[in-house]
Amino acid sequence: MDISICNVTKKFGDFKALDNISLEIKDGELFALLGPSGSGKTTLLRIIAGLEFPDSGNILFHGRDATKSPLRERQVGFVFQHFALFRHMTIFENVAFGLRVKPRGVRPSKKEIRDRVMSLLSLVQLDQFSDRYPSQLSGGQRQRVALARALAVEPKVMLLDEPFGSLDARVRAELRKWLRRLHDDLHITSVFVTHDQEEALEVADRVAVTNNGKVEQIGTPYEIYNNPVTPFVYEFIGNVNLFVGRVSQGVAFMGDVRLQVPELAHAVDSPATAYVRPHDLQLSHDKRGEISLMANVVSIRDVGPVARIEIKYPGNNKIYEAHIPTERLAELNIKVGDNVFVSARRVKVFLNDGTGQGNLDMPLGE
Amino acid sequence: MDVGKQPVTEEIIRKPRTINDLTEPLFVRIILTVIALAFLGLFLVMPLVVVFTEAFSRGIATYIASIVDPDALAAIRLTLLTAAISVVVNLVFGIAAAWAITKFRFPGKGFLITLIDLPFAISPVVAGVIFVLLFGLRGWFGPWLSEHDIKIIFAIPGVILATLFVTFPFIARELIPLMQSQGIDEEEAALTLGANGIQTFFRVTLPNIKWGLLYGVILCNARAMGEFGAVSVVSGHLRGQTITLPLHVEILYNEYKFSAAFAVASLLSLLALITIIARSILEWRHSHQIKADRPGGTD
Numbered sequence: 281m282d283i284s285i286c287n288v289t290k291k292f293g294d295f296k297a298l299d300n301i302s303l304e305i306k307d308g309e310l311f312a313l314l315g316p317s318g319s320g321k322t323t324l325l326r327i328i329a330g331l332e333f334p335d336s337g338n339i340l341f342h343g344r345d346a347t348k349s350p351l352r353e354r355q356v357g358f359v360f361q362h363f364a365l366f367r368h369m370t371i372f373e374n375v376a377f378g379l380r381v382k383p384r385g386v387r388p389s390k391k392e393i394r395d396r397v398m399s400l401l402s403l404v405q406l407d408q409f410s411d412r413y414p415s416q417l418s419g420g421q422r423q424r425v426a427l428a429r430a431l432a433v434e435p436k437v438m439l440l441d442e443p444f445g446s447l448d449a450r451v452r453a454e455l456r457k458w459l460r461r462l463h464d465d466l467h468i469t470s471v472f473v474t475h476d477q478e479e480a481l482e483v484a485d486r487v488a489v490t491n492n493g494k495v496e497q498i499g500t501p502y503e504i505y506n507n508p509v510t511p512f513v514y515e516f517i518g519n520v521n522l523f524v525g526r527v528s529q530g531v532a533f534m535g536d537v538r539l540q541v542p543e544l545a546h547a548v549d550s551p552a553t554a555y556v557r558p559h560d561l562q563l564s565h566d567k568r569g570e571i572s573l574m575a576n577v578v579s580i581r582d583v584g585p586v587a588r589i590e591i592k593y594p595g596n597n598k599i600y601e602a603h604i605p606t607e608r609l610a611e612l613n614i615k616v617g618d619n620v621f622v623s624a625r626r627v628k629v630f631l632n633d634g635t636g637q638g639n640l641d642m643p644l645g646e
Numbered sequence: 647m648d649v650g651k652q653p654v655t656e657e658i659i660r661k662p663r664t665i666n667d668l669t670e671p672l673f674v675r676i677i678l679t680v681i682a683l684a685f686l687g688l689f690l691v692m693p694l695v696v697v698f699t700e701a702f703s704r705g706i707a708t709y710i711a712s713i714v715d716p717d718a719l720a721a722i723r724l725t726l727l728t729a730a731i732s733v734v735v736n737l738v739f740g741i742a743a744a745w746a747i748t749k750f751r752f753p754g755k756g757f758l759i760t761l762i763d764l765p766f767a768i769s770p771v772v773a774g775v776i777f778v779l780l781f782g783l784r785g786w787f788g789p790w791l792s793e794h795d796i797k798i799i800f801a802i803p804g805v806i807l808a809t810l811f812v813t814f815p816f817i818a819r820e821l822i823p824l825m826q827s828q829g830i831d832e833e834e835a836a837l838t839l840g841a842n843g844i845q846t847f848f849r850v851t852l853p854n855i856k857w858g859l860l861y862g863v864i865l866c867n868a869r870a871m872g873e874f875g876a877v878s879v880v881s882g883h884l885r886g887q888t889i890t891l892p893l894h895v896e897i898l899y900n901e902y903k904f905s906a907a908f909a910v911a912s913l914l915s916l917l918a919l920i921t922i923i924a925r926s927i928l929e930w931r932h933s934h935q936i937k938a939d940r941p942g943g944t945d
Contacts, residue, residue, distance in 0.1 A: 329838060331834055331837075331838070351837055351838055352837070352840050352842070356838065357838070358834075358835070358838040360831050360834070360835060362831060364831035364832050364834065364835040365832075365835075366832055366835070366836075366850055367832070367854065368853040368854060377836065377839055377841070377849070378839035378840055378841075381836075381839065381840055381841040381842075381845045381849070382840060429835075429839065430838070430839075432839075433839055433840055
C-alpha cells in the first residue's frame with residue numbers, strides 16, 4: 281500500500297509541529313523519518329496512524345483519502361516507542377489481543393487464534409516465552425513482542441516510533457539487521473521514526489530528513505549522505521567541518537583561502553558556509569595542490585580502521601577533524617604537536633540566505 | 647569548596663562504610679521507637695480498647711440488646727444504604743473524572759482537579775449547611791421543593807447527598823495519579839489493534855487500575871459509614887428515620903446510655919479495623935504489582 285502525504289500542517293497551540301509537509305511512500309518500501317527531537321517526525325507518524333488528525337492537508341492510502349477515517353479502518357500496525365505492551369497480559373494474550381477484539385463475524389476461532397499467535401511468536405523467536413508477562417522480558421524481547429502484536433492483525437502498513445530508541449547499543453544493532461531481514465521477507469510498507477542517522481541510513485530504503493516541521497531532503501541513504509541539499513542535512517548526517525566566510529561573484533573567501541565556485545557567480549558579497557567531511561580532509565608533509573594549509577596536530581585517536589585526528593588551524597585558532605585510514609597515519613608518522621599540510625578533496629559551499637550552493641571537487645594526487 | 651572537598655572524599659574511601667555510619671546511634675533509635683509506640687498506644691490503641699471494654703461492660707446480653715434495638719437496626723440499615731449509594735455513584739463519577747483528566751486534553755482541566763479536592767478542604771459541617779441553604783425550607787430551592795412535596799433536608803435524600811459530597815474525592819483522587827503514571831500508550835495500542843472504546847476500557851484500562859480502584863472504594867466506604875458532621879446538619883435527628891450509626895452513637899451517649907453507645911461504636915470501630923486490614927492487604931498487592939512492572943523497565 282502506498283501512502284501520500286499532501287500539504288499536511290499540524291499545530292499544537294502556537295507550536296507548528298508540521299509545516300505543510302508533502303511526501304510519498306512507495307508500496308513495500310521501508311521508509312525512515314529522520315530528524316532531531318521536536319522536528320515533527322513522531323507527529324507525522326501518528327497522523328498517518330490516525331492517532332492525531334492534521335489541521336489541514338490530506339493523507340492518501342493507495343490513492344484513497346483517509347484523512348478523516350478512524351484508525352480502526354486504516355489497517356495500520358503501530359509499534360510504540362516504549363512498546364506499550366499490556367502489562368497485565370501474557371505475551372500470548374498480548375499478541376492475540378488484536379484478533380480477540382475483532383467483531384464476532386470476522387473473529388477467528390480459538391484454534392485459529394492460537395495457531396496464528398504461535399506462528400507469529402516463532403517468527404519473532406519468542407515461542408517459548410508465550411506464558412511470560414512483559415515485565416519478565418528484556419527490552420529487545422519486548423520490542424519483538426510489540427512487532428508480533430502489531431503484525432497479528434495483518435496490517436497493510438507498519439508504523440514504528442523510534443523502534444530501537446530505548447534499547448542498549450548492542451541489542452539495537454542486532455534488531456536493526458533483524459528488522460531489515462523481516463521487512464525483506466514480509467514486504468509490508470513500513471515507516472519508522474528515528475533520530476539516529478546511522479540507524480536510518482543502514483536500515484531504510486529511503487529517508488526523509490525533517491527539521492522544524494519541514495522536510496529538508498528525501499532520498500536514498502546514498503543520496504542523503506553524499507549529496508545533502510541543505511546545510512542542516514549536512515550537519516545532521518555525519519561529522520562535518522564548518523568554515524564561515526563570504527562569496528562574491530563565484531569566489532568564496534574563507535579566511536585566507538580562496539575557492540572558485542562558479543555556481544555562485546550570482547552572489548555579491550554574501551555570507552556563506554563551507555562544509556567538508558572529515559574523511560575528505562587529507563594530511564601530508566608537503567604542500568599539495570593549490571589549497572593546502574599548515575595546521576597543528578592536537579590529538580590522535582587511532583582505534584579501529586579509521587584514525588580521527590584533530591588539527592588546529594593557526595589562521596583562526598579553530599579545531600577541525602580529519603579521518604584518515606590508520607595505515608596512512610602510520611605511513612605519515614604524525615604525532616601530536618607536529619605541523620602538517622591539510623588539503624580538502626571535496627567542499628560544499630552554501631550561501632547563508634539559502635539562495636545558492638556550489639560543489640568543489642579537487643582531485644589531489646597522492 | 648573544592649579545596650575542602652578533597653580530604654573528605656579521601657577519608658570516605660579509606661574507611662569502609664558500615665551500617666553505623668549511615669544510621670543513628672542505638673539509643674536514639676530506641677528513644678524514637680518508644681516515643682512513637684507510646685504515642686500510638688495512648689491515642690490509638692487505648693481508645694480502641696476502651697470502646698470494646700465499655701461495650702461489653704454490662705455483659706454480652708446488653709451488647710446484643712443494644713444492637714438489635716429497632717432504632718439501632720434502622721441506623722444500621724440507613725448507614726448501609728448511604729454507603730452503598732455513595733460507593734456506586736462515586737465509583738462511576740471517580741472513573742469518569744479520572745478518565746477525562748488523565749486521557750484527554752481539554753480546557754478547564756486544572757479547575758476540575760481543584761474542584762474534586764473541594765470536599766477535602768471544606769469542613770463537613772459547612773458542607774451540611776450548604777445543602778440546608780440549597781434545599782432547606784428557606785433555601786434556594788426550598789419553595790419549589792415543598793410545592794412538589796419533595797423532602798430532601800431532614801430526610802434520607804439529604805443524608806445521602808451530604809455523604810456523597812463528602813466522599814466524592816476518594817475514588818477519583820486514588821485513580822488520577824495512578825492513571826497519570828500509566829499514561830495512554832496502552833489504550834492507544836489497543837485502538838491501533840482494532841479495539842473499540844468499550845473493549846479498550848474493559849480489557850486494558852480497568853485491569854490496570856483495579857487495585858487502586860478497590861482501594862478507593864474501601865476508603866470511600868469507610869468514610870461514608872463514618873461521616874458525622876455533614877450528616878448531622880441535614881438529618882434533623884428523626885429517630886428510626888434519618889439517623890445513621892455515628893448519629894445514633896451520639897444520641898445514646900447524650901442520653902447517658904453509655905454501654906449501648908459503646909456497643910454501637912464498637913460496630914464502627916470494627917469497620918475501621920476491617921478497612922485498615924483490607925487496606926494493608928491491598929497496599930501489599932499494589933506494591934507487588936508495581937514492583938513487577940518495574941524491573942528492566944528501561945533496558
